[in-house]
Amino acid sequence: MKNKVAVGELPHAPGAASASLNVYWVLCIGSGSPHKELAYRLLSHCASADMDKLLTLEGGIGCRKSTWMDRDVNRIIPFYRRMEGLHAHARELPRLAHWSKLAEVIDGLVLSTINTDQPVAQLAREAQARADTV
Structure with a gap:
């Protein structure tokens, strides 16, 4: 499949904005957590630019602009350079x-x-x- 995958706008009515089908997972800290500081450190680590890049290079979907524009990522997965442009005018799904x-x-x-x-x-x-x- 390498070099045979691409991304593009979703079809949309003339004059209407495209939509984004991106779905993101969310990490959170339970309000009753006895380890809030440790949990926050873990979440901060998971949400870091380095981890987003690593996630992407391991087959996940990176969601940070820094990942989308990263030279190493785009050398391996060239369509990432198009992600920012696709999201620029996309609307959220209803x-x-x-x-x-x-x-x-x-x-x-x-x-x-x-x-x-x-x-x-x-x-x-x-x-x-x-x-x-x-």
């Missing part, structure tokens, strides 16, 4: 109670584009029809 059902429609659309020879425009129309019923 917070909807039925989002999981819409995500299933999107997942199905992506899989259909990979696993069938049907025209993408047709697949998109069919996915939109399913989304309209959710």
Whole structure:
């Protein structure tokens, strides 16, 4: 797969902003933690630029601009240099109670584009029809 992966804007209506499908995990300290200082040191370490770069180079998804622009990262994973531009005008996905059902429609659309020879425009129309019923 090396050098065969790319990133791009999600399709969007003319004149509308693209969305970002990025999902980030969150580390936190429980309010009742007896080790708040130690926990904070761990979180600070995990959120550091060095750890974000290491996470990325080990196969995770880096979320810091410093990682996206890092020379070493881009030598190995060239699409990272495009991440800042893709996020510059992207909007967050809507917070909807039925989002999981819409995500299933999107997942199905992506899989259909990979696993069938049907025209993408047709697949998109069919996915939109399913989304309209959710």
